[in-house]
Amino acid sequence: MSPDPFADFVASLQAFIAGGLNLAHSLMQPGWRQYQIIILILVAVLSWGLHHMSSNWVQSWVRSQEGWAKWQLRMIVQIKRRLGLIWFVLISGAIYLVMQNITWPSRSYLIGIFSTLAAIWVCIAFATRLVRNRPMRRLVTWALWIYATLNSLNLVDDVSVFLDSLAVTIGEFRLSALTVLTAVVAIGLLFAIARIVSQTTAATIRKNEDISPSMQVLAVKGVQITLYGIAFFVGVKSVGIDLTGLAVLSGAIGVGLGFGLQKVxxxxxxxxxxxxxxxxxxxxxxxxxxxxxxxxxxxxxxxxxxxxxxxxxxxxxxxxxxxxxxxWSHSDDFVRLDIYFGTAYDDDPHLVRKLAVDACQGVNRVLQGRAPVCHIVGFGDSSVDYILRFWIRDPTGGLTNIRGNVYLALWDTFKENGISIPFPQREVKMLPDSQLALHRAKRDES
Known part of the structure; x- marks a missing residue:
């Protein structure tokens, strides 16, 4: 490695700029380079027109389909967004192959470079969809695009030397910009792979009926933590970052977080x-x-x-x-519900109990295997008080609605059989005039 990587990079950059200026000057002169640029411009215009035509057709075709999964719809959306670039790759690639066979290779190398770059960009755009986190996905996408472009222009080595020169050294620990970028890209790709594996494993675990729901959740969480942890450490180790120096710092941070995040x-x-x-x-x-x-x-x-x-x-x-x-459904799904009601003292309690049980059995969701029961629980001020107990097996369907249905069935049954539901009554007793005057006198004296 040169003692001054920055100077090497500047020299390479100056040479690249000089080459670009020479290329631009040559494009101003009639020749095959100019013809290739004209061909690429025409292909870009044609691809733009085909993009609008085909996107409308794809949209109409998708609307006529039914029963598509979410991932299929998302894939169609991504294809629709990049139809112009896809058309450019197909058309420019076909032109490049034809020109390679009918004329000198040097007369189509620009078309080949742009076609290859466009194809790589399309592949990167679809591959990075595996990264779920949007900021991470954008970072990985731009990193791969820049790397692919530099690789096509043979500038990877020069840029790598320059990025590696931008480093921070603490004792034996050295961290460069190249290492950070490589680690981010590697960790992003490994996280995407870990996510795919964890989703596949989670789907398999959830399909296993021998595993209880709580253990399924625990197993899925354990698999996710393990895979993402392995992806992180493998990604960091793959780029040469030594985590030994961070052990003490991470321990101190862990102690501080332990006090500050007790609730968490x-x-x-x-x-x-x-x-x-x-x-x-x-x-x-x-x-x-x-x-x-x-x-x-x-x-x-x-x-x-x-x-x-x-x-x-x-x-x-x-x-x-x-x-x-x-x-309500810890050991089993059976739930017993109680409702209270009262009838008049003139009504036969044996008949009331029988009618209440029959009315309850006719309500949907009330279990027939566990017959309802009705008991007298007391003699109230204006009614004989009863309790009606019945069982259901679907508490997820609600409790208030089933109680309301049973009350409504009792109302209808009691109406049909002349059973009255009393309500509290008050008697007003009018005093004679003499007693009323005496009462007022006593009230005034007090």
């Missing part, structure tokens, strides 16, 4: 405990305070609970561990 760590540990003891799993119906709904997802920090009215509550995992949680 507590929620993470609570989430692991929930997944291990299987006390709560996706699909369970729970009650926590005034919140009633079913578990939609179990995250690393919180659990998503969706209520019947469509609200989604993000409950910290620590609250699920330390608080009192009613899991």
């Amino acid at each position: 760590v507590s929620n993470l540990v609570s989430g692991v405990i929930i997944l291990l003891d299987k006390s709560i799993k996706p699909g369970d119906v729970i009650s926590l305070g005034e919140t009633f709904g079913w578990i939609q997802t179990l995250g690393a920090r919180y659990a998503s609970v969706v209520t019947r009215d469509g609200k989604e509550y993000l409950i910290p995992n620590e609250d699920l561990i330390t608080g009192q949680v009613v899991n």
Whole structure:
């Protein structure tokens, strides 16, 4: 390596600029270089027109199709956006192959360079879609595009020497701009591969019915953490970065984060405990305070609970561990519901109990295998009080609606059979005039 990489890079850059100026001067003169530029301009214009024509056709064709998966639609959108570049690659590539066979190779080398660059750009645009994070995807895309362009122009070595000269050295630790860029690209690609593998593994785990839902979530999280961790360390090691020097610094940072993020760590540990003891799993119906709904997802920090009215509550995992949680479907899906009602004292309680049970059995969602029961629970001020107990097996379908249906069935049945539902009554007793005057006198004296 030269003792002054920057000077070498400047010299290479000056030579490249001089070559570019010579090329531009030669393009001003009639000849095959000028003809190639004219051909490329015509191909670009033709590709632009074909892009608009074919994009309308693709859009109409996609609208006429049904049942497409999301990834297929996304792929069509990406193809539609790059139809102009694809047409340019196809047309310029065909022209380059024809000219290579019918004339001197030097008369088509510019067309070949631009066709190759366009093809590489198309491939990079589709390959980087595997990187889900948008900023990371853009960074990897631009890095690969720049590398492909420099490689086609034979400037990779000179630029690499220059970037490697931009370095920071701390003791034996040396970090250059080239190392950082290489690490970012390598980690981005490895993360994309890890994401594909983790998604495939997660789909396989979720299809296994022998694994409980909570263990499925735990296994998927474990696979993701393992794969992404391996991708990061492999990417860092592949570019020659020594992580030994960062061990002490990372330990100090870990201690500081441990004190500052106690709640976060507590929620993470609570989430692991929930997944291990299987006390709560996706699909369970729970009650926590005034919140009633079913578990939609179990995250690393919180659990998503969706209520019947469509609200989604993000409950910290620590609250699920330390608080009192009613899991309506923990061991099984059977749930017993109680409703209270009263009838008049003139009504036969034996008939009331029979009618109540019959009415309840005729309501949908009420289990027939576990027959409803009705009991007298007391003699009230104006009614005989009863409790009606029945079982359901689908708490995810709601509890208020089934109670309302049972109450409505009781109302209809009691109306048909002359059973009255009393309500509190008050008697107003009018005092004679003498007693009223005496009452007023006593009130005035007091």
